[in-house]
Amino acid sequence: MDIRSKPSLKCNVAGIESINPFWLASAPPTDKYINVVRAFEAGWGGVVWKTLGEDPAVVNVSSRYGVHKNRGNIVGINNIELISDRPLQTNLDEIIRVRKEWPDRVIIGSMMAVIEERAWKELAVKIAETGVQGIELNLGCPHGMCERGMGSAIGQVPEMVEKVTRWVKEVVDIPVFTKLTPNITNILWSAEAAQKGGCDAVALINTVNSITSVDLDLMAPTPTVGDQGTHGGYCGAAVKPIALNMVAEITRNHDTKDLNISAIGGIETWKDAAEFIALGAVGLQVCTAAMLYGFRIVDDMIAGLTGWMEEKGYQTIEDFRGKAVGNTVDWNNLDMNFDTKALIDQDSCIECGRCHIACEDTSHQAITFDVADNGKRIFTVIDDECVGCNLCQIVCPVPECIDMVPVDNGLEYMNWTNNPLNPMNN
Amino acid sequence: MAQDSCNNTINNNFDDLHKPLNLQQAIAESGRCLYCYDAPCIQACPTSIDIPTFIHQIRSENTIGAANTILTQNIMGGTCARVCPTEVLCEEACVLNTSIDQPIEIGLLQRHAVDHLMKNSKQHPFERAKNTGKSVAVVGAGPAGLACAHRASMLGHDVTVYEAKEKSGGLNEYGLAAYKMVDDFAQNETDFIMDLGGIKVIHNQRLGDNLNLENLQNNYDAIFIGVGLSSTWSLDLDNEDTEGVLDAVDFIESIRQTKDKSQVEVGNDVIVIGAGNTAIDAAVQAKRLGAENVTLVYRRGEEQMSATSWEVNLARTNGVSIKLWSAPKCIIADEHVAQMEFVKTKTKEGKLVETNFTYTLEADMVLKAIGQKLELDDLNGIDVERGKIVVDENYQSSIEGVFAGGDAIDCGEDLTVQAVEDGKQAAHAINSFLGGDS
Numbered sequence: 014m015d016i017r018s019k020p021s022l023k024c025n026v027a028g029i030e031s032i033n034p035f036w037l038a039s040a041p042p043t044d045k046y047i048n049v050v051r052a053f054e055a056g057w058g059g060v061v062w063k064t065l066g067e068d069p070a071v072v073n074v075s076s077r078y079g080v081h082k083n084r085g086n087i088v089g090i091n092n093i094e095l096i097s098d099r100p101l102q103t104n105l106d107e108i109i110r111v112r113k114e115w116p117d118r119v120i121i122g123s124m125m126a127v128i129e130e131r132a133w134k135e136l137a138v139k140i141a142e143t144g145v146q147g148i149e150l151n152l153g154c155p156h157g158m159c160e161r162g163m164g165s166a167i168g169q170v171p172e173m174v175e176k177v178t179r180w181v182k183e184v185v186d187i188p189v190f191t192k193l194t195p196n197i198t199n200i201l202w203s204a205e206a207a208q209k210g211g212c213d214a215v216a217l218i219n220t221v222n223s224i225t226s227v228d229l230d231l232m233a234p235t236p237t238v239g240d241q242g243t244h245g246g247y248c249g250a251a252v253k254p255i256a257l258n259m260v261a262e263i264t265r266n267h268d269t270k271d272l273n274i275s276a277i278g279g280i281e282t283w284k285d286a287a288e289f290i291a292l293g294a295v296g297l298q299v300c301t302a303a304m305l306y307g308f309r310i311v312d313d314m315i316a317g318l319t320g321w322m323e324e325k326g327y328q329t330i331e332d333f334r335g336k337a338v339g340n341t342v343d344w345n346n347l348d349m350n351f352d353t354k355a356l357i358d359q360d361s362c363i364e365c366g367r368c369h370i371a372c373e374d375t376s377h378q379a380i381t382f383d384v385a386d387n388g389k390r391i392f393t394v395i396d397d398e399c400v401g402c403n404l405c406q407i408v409c410p411v412p413e414c415i416d417m418v419p420v421d422n423g424l425e426y427m428n429w430t431n432n433p434l435n436p437m438n439n
Numbered sequence: 440m441a442q443d444s445c446n447n448t449i450n451n452n453f454d455d456l457h458k459p460l461n462l463q464q465a466i467a468e469s470g471r472c473l474y475c476y477d478a479p480c481i482q483a484c485p486t487s488i489d490i491p492t493f494i495h496q497i498r499s500e501n502t503i504g505a506a507n508t509i510l511t512q513n514i515m516g517g518t519c520a521r522v523c524p525t526e527v528l529c530e531e532a533c534v535l536n537t538s539i540d541q542p543i544e545i546g547l548l549q550r551h552a553v554d555h556l557m558k559n560s561k562q563h564p565f566e567r568a569k570n571t572g573k574s575v576a577v578v579g580a581g582p583a584g585l586a587c588a589h590r591a592s593m594l595g596h597d598v599t600v601y602e603a604k605e606k607s608g609g610l611n612e613y614g615l616a617a618y619k620m621v622d623d624f625a626q627n628e629t630d631f632i633m634d635l636g637g638i639k640v641i642h643n644q645r646l647g648d649n650l651n652l653e654n655l656q657n658n659y660d661a662i663f664i665g666v667g668l669s670s671t672w673s674l675d676l677d678n679e680d681t682e683g684v685l686d687a688v689d690f691i692e693s694i695r696q697t698k699d700k701s702q703v704e705v706g707n708d709v710i711v712i713g714a715g716n717t718a719i720d721a722a723v724q725a726k727r728l729g730a731e732n733v734t735l736v737y738r739r740g741e742e743q744m745s746a747t748s749w750e751v752n753l754a755r756t757n758g759v760s761i762k763l764w765s766a767p768k769c770i771i772a773d774e775h776v777a778q779m780e781f782v783k784t785k786t787k788e789g790k791l792v793e794t795n796f797t798y799t800l801e802a803d804m805v806l807k808a809i810g811q812k813l814e815l816d817d818l819n820g821i822d823v824e825r826g827k828i829v830v831d832e833n834y835q836s837s838i839e840g841v842f843a844g845g846d847a848i849d850c851g852e853d854l855t856v857q858a859v860e861d862g863k864q865a866a867h868a869i870n871s872f873l874g875g876d877s
Contacts, residue, residue: 085466085470363534363535363537364475365473365478365534366475366476366477367473367474367475367476369476370476382477390477390479410473
């Protein structure tokens with residue numbers, strides 16, 4: 014009899030206990046009391062309240078979101094919304110109320126101010142006094158606020174990231190999350206600066222600067238405000254690969270590997286969540302998926318992650334957290350003698366020819382196309398030409414029709430650092 | 440009021456059989472297309488429409504471009520989208536036509552694109568080449584004739600079309616089931632084809648009647664014959680000329696030419712003899728006109744029926760009862776047909792033979808759909824074999840400069856799409872014959 018209990022999704026992010034790793038990121042879904050209560054009712058473990066600034070509150074424009082679609086499916090959206098446009102005290106009062114009503118859930122207060130010590134310290138203290146479990150510093154917003162010297166205008170300068178983090182740490186005794194912008198050259202410079210400033214965790218990524226489309230009738234970028242548009246913050250499924258890489262950059266870097274990471278960027282399903290945790294994230298933040306489908310998506314995130322952990326024998330998130338970090342290496346460390354070849358299963362092939370034309374036009378001319386006497390279209394891999402690039406498998410519409418099979422070429426492991434062709438070895 | 444609502448019901452029975460896709464449906468369906476390389480669907484299309492390309496164009500919201508891709512190969516892409524037996528052509532060949540998936544709705548996507556162009560584009564999509572000074576006569580304004588006329592005009596020749604009936608379109612106008620060609624589509628398409636320019640149509644001109652092949656030869660540089668199959672086979676039974684016994688093609692024509700379908704006369708007990716798509720069209724439409732009992736009778740088995748299985752199922756779901764292995768024996772009539780007697784058949788040593796068993800069906804209307812044939816008397820001097828005009832690989836008949844295509848020649852199936860291909864290819868052959876580049 015299996016006496017193991019169900020896996021637990023409980024986690025601890027920078028000292029903050031959470032019933033599960035699923036928090037809503039600072040954004041429209043966490044703008045006010047009603048949204049946050051609805052999120053908690055749906056099962057979210059925590060929220061990062063929409064970014065607060067000093068009064069007077071900002072004014073937002075209409076319209077606000079642009080979309081990037083492919084074959085009718087949304088791959089990403091962007092937004093040009095600013096921080097909370099409600100009076101500071103209104104937000105603070107609502108935070109106090111929700112904290113009291115939902116004691117087992119996490120509320121992090123997100124904040125942003127001009128680059129003045131007084132402004133950051135005063136605002137941080139006011140937010141901390143509401144009883145939030147932590148404070149997140151919004152140093153990433155890539156539109157609007159940065160033009161006023163806030164958001165990514167600070168986040169793009171490591172010295173300022175460090176300074177702002179330190180200011181806030183000096184006046185509050187709750188964990189401080191420094192939220193990082195991806196609109197930089199090297200994420201490590203920002204992460205290390207936040208670490209020097211004393212942050213308890215980094216949250217990344219904020220949105221990616223973008224123009225999602227150009228309205229060819231208006232001749233203006235979308236979303237349009239009247240007959241103009243501006244660049245905005247890109248988010249959703251499309252940015253997940255960028256976020257995964259930036260998280261991995263931090264977790265596999267010697268100096269930053271122990272930083273707590275609250276991972277953000279295109280998380281839509283439990284699988285996305287598991288991938289970020291495998292690369293070392295301790296907590297997760299979600300926004301776009303909830304905006305597109307509603308808060309109910311957390312149900313499957315919880316059920317799916319629990320089910321997968323059960324199947325794999327992981328009892329807690331810590332059991333698999335960071336397990337993919339060691340296998341994420343620099344290119345120089347890859348085995349140059351590893352060899353894999355495409356193998357097409359003729360029985361499940363539906364004869365569409367996509368693998369052939371992809372390989373023939375754009376890769377290595379390694380898939381032949383013949384027509385049998387009975388009219389069957391036959392696609393065959395020429396092993397000597399196949400470099401194992403995966404493209405045929407990627408374009409094949411039939412699951413598991415094309416398999417990439419490692420071949421034993423008898424060669425020993427060898428990477429670039431010990432390759433005789435490397436000039437450094439002479 | 441009761442009568443009005445009954446008439447409305449009958450007219451509603453002749454609404455579009457396949458509802459057109461709206462934009463959302465078209466985008467979704469086009470998104471399923473795999474964009475195959477050297478796609479099997481192209482090879483299955485008699486006119487070789489580049490199907491993956493036009494579907495890709497629908498997906499990229501270049502719907503006019505999609506229509507141009509279709510019409511470049513098949514100027515009657517609109518009709519073919521409606522009436523092609525796609526289940527045995529492009530959609531049968533679709534790689535998604537497997538036990539675990541469904542083929543792409545190629546016909547409906549093609550209709551979406553062509554209808555969009557015909558509705559929204561103010562300009563005809565093709566231009567005529569520089570005038571060659573040559574003239575071409577086309578006999579018959581059906582799919583083969585109009586396709587030939589359109590392509591010949593595009594190639595720079597002046598074309599005159601002679602049509603026996605009052606309207607252009609041939610079977611598109613007179614011979615297809617009404618619910619496949621709603622909203623006067625055949626005439627709209629004819630107008631669209633004529634918009635190219637360089638084509639003149641003269642109606643009520645019949646070969647062997649007021650039209651003479653020799654005169655045409657004297658007056659034109661080349662001739663294309665696309666007269667179709669204008670007469671029908673008979674049952675060779677007594678009482679075949681009794682009131683109530685009709686050719687199915689005439690019955691279908693009367694439905695097509697009557698705007699208010701409730702005014703079309705139909706029997707209560709209708710027997711349809713035959714097993715092709717014409718028989719199905721007649722039987723289903725008789726049922727939809729309000730006939731109580733419609734029985735389709737065929738002397739062989741279901742496997743031998745030339746109607747596609749999709750059409751046979753359409754008949755069944757419309758309440759047509761199908762009686763197989765039964766040959767017409769006699770028509771029992773007074774002044775009007777009253778009954779028909781059939782003899783059961785079977786195959787013996789590969790041959791169809793009659794058995795001793797007979798039965799009788801009530802009938803106040805009998806529709807004969809046992810095939811059409813070429814009117815031979817009109818074609819003095821042209822070689823004909825097995826009832827079809829003989830042509831060489833360039834669609835030229837035994838008389839130099841006289842070309843032919845469509846149902847009048849023996850070229851695969853008697854399908855609209857094949858007729859369009861014949862007309863198009865014959866126009867290129869005529870162009871070569873007249874000294875142009877093919």
